[in-house]
Amino acid sequence: MTDGALFDESVGRDPRGDTWTVPELSAHLARLLAGALPDDVWIEGQIRNLNRSANGHVYFQLAEPCPAGQQPKTQLAVTLLAPERMLVNAQIKRAGGGVRMEDGIEVRIQGRVRWYGPRGVLQIRMHGIDPAYTLGRLQADKDRTLAALATEGLLDRNGRLRVPLVPLRIGLVTSIGTAAHADVMSELTASGIGFTVRSVDARTQGADAAASITRALTILDRDGVDVVLLVRGGGARTDLAAFDTELMARAIAGLSVPVFTGIGHEVDRSIADEVAHTTHKTPTAAAAAIVNRVRAFLGDVDDRAAAIQRAVHRSLRVAGSRLDDRTGRVARSGGRALDRQQTALDLAGERTxxxxxRALDAAAAGLEAPARAVGDRGRRATARAERHLDATAARIRAHDPQLALARGWSITTTDDGRLVRHLADAPPGTTLVTRVADGRVVSTVIDPPDPPQEPAP
Structure with missing residues (x-):
């Protein structure tokens, strides 16, 4: 076919004029593309908007590489039908299975450029892939990022942080509900240790996974946890691409909390592993490392407590032995001292x-004469006192009112007991009580007698 024939607009056209029908133009474009690009082409670019249909077909846009969130200037539609998809998967498997087609992955694919009339689009009918290209791009990006981090001193910044002696507040970053999340929680729970786990859900695969994980790490850094577990289960090399990004690496390096990673399989080692404080082969191994650290502390405490107990027992035995020896010596020396003191006391007692x-005998002899003198003076004083008492008693008896009453005297008082000595003490109307020898006479003053007249001279 010549160029003239290829672009001859008269081929397949309606001779009625210059107007195309839609089928005519669509068929013409299909023939043009088939003629211009009859063979397979290799195209490299970044996967965008990948969609796997229920019937096994895969559709995506192959765009010029650009950061996530930016709209590419140029992109092509790619269709991978189910039969060709099986061939592509076989190619990936033969290359080690390190590539999975996902958004954001750069690939080099093989296919044919075709015009798809029913949708009116130009598309690539894919039927082959170069896994080495994708893995090479990933490795090159990884090497470039590691070199930049090393230059800035960020590779070991998180590794220099001190892990708390007993890390019980655990921050967990992973996709909640996955096997990795379940493995970590099972390991921590089965330990029987009272861990407090703060789980933050994050995407761990895809174009926006790095940003999602970075946000989760920032949240846990503010929450004040003791250590962060960053985990994800195994997968293809491209599934773990988010853990090789510079964004995530800088986030880990800038954290104030130690980060323990458990990403992928045992053979996988990402940039996140390089920047983290401690790396482990699997999520379970990362959780077990925390458990073992706490158990080691508890075991060390138990060992030290047992050592202290043994040392105390040894000290008590030695002290007890010394005490028994000293007690024996003290008892023996004390017994001898007591015997000596007892003998001395017995002698002193006898002398005393x-x-x-002798002192009593001398005192008795000295007191005999004073005692006789005191006895004589006492008897004379007693006789004088008895005579004085007798005289006093006689005088008291002589003044006894009852004796005066018996001799004919009387005593007059008012009814309230005031003694009547003068006429003024008994005004008219006063009730008088007169005591005589054998009783009382009660009377009332009517008119006092005239005062006695003094005799005429």
Whole structure:
């Protein structure tokens, strides 16, 4: 076919004029593309808007590479039908299975450029892939990022942080509900240790996974946890691409909390592993490391407590032995001292008794004459006192009112007991009580007698 024939607009056209019908133009474009690009082409670009249909077909846009969130200037529609998809999967498997087609992954694919009339689009009918290209791009990006981090001193910044002696407040970053999340929670719960787990859900695969994980790390850094577990289960090399991004690496390096990673399989090692405080092969291993650290502390406490107990027991035995020895020595020396003191006391007692007897005898002899003199003076004083008492008693009896009453005297008082000595003490109307020898006479003053007249001279 010549160029003239290829672009001859008269081919397949309605001879009625210059107007195309839609089928005519669509068929013409299909023939043009088939003629211009009859063979397979290799195209490299970044996967965008990938969609897997229920019937096994895969559709996506192959765009020029650009950061996530930016709209590419150029992109092509790609269709991978179910039969060709099986061939592509076989190619990936033969290359080690390190590539999975996802948004954001850069690929080099093989296909044919075709015009798809029913939708009116130009598309690539994919039927092959170059896994080495994708893995090479990933490795090149990884090497470039590691070199930049090393230059800035960020590779070991998180590793220099001190892990708390007993890390019990655990921050967990993963996709909640996945096997990785379940494995970590099972390991921590089965330990029987009272961990407090703060789980923050994050996407761990796809174009926006790095940003999602970075946000989760920032949240846990503010929450004041003791250590962060960043985990994800295994997968293809491209599934773990988010953990090789510079965004996530800088986020881990800038954290004030130690980060323990458990990402992928045992053979996988991401940039996140390089920047983290401690890396482990699997999510379970990362959780087990925390458990073992706490158990080691508890075991060390138990060992030290047992060592202290043993040392105390040894000290008590030695002290008890020394005490028994000293007690024996003290008892023996004390017994001897007590015997000596008892003998001395017995002798002193005998001397004291003899001296006391002599002193008593001397005192008794010295007191005999004073005692006789005191006895004589006492008897004379007693006789004088008895005579004085007798005289006093006689005088008292002589003044006894009852004796005066018996001799004919009387005593007059008012009814309230005031003694009547003068006429003024008994005004008219006063009730008088007169005591005589054998009773009382009650009377009332009517008119006092005239006062006695003094005799005429």
């Amino acid at each position: 008794t003899r001296a006391a007897r």
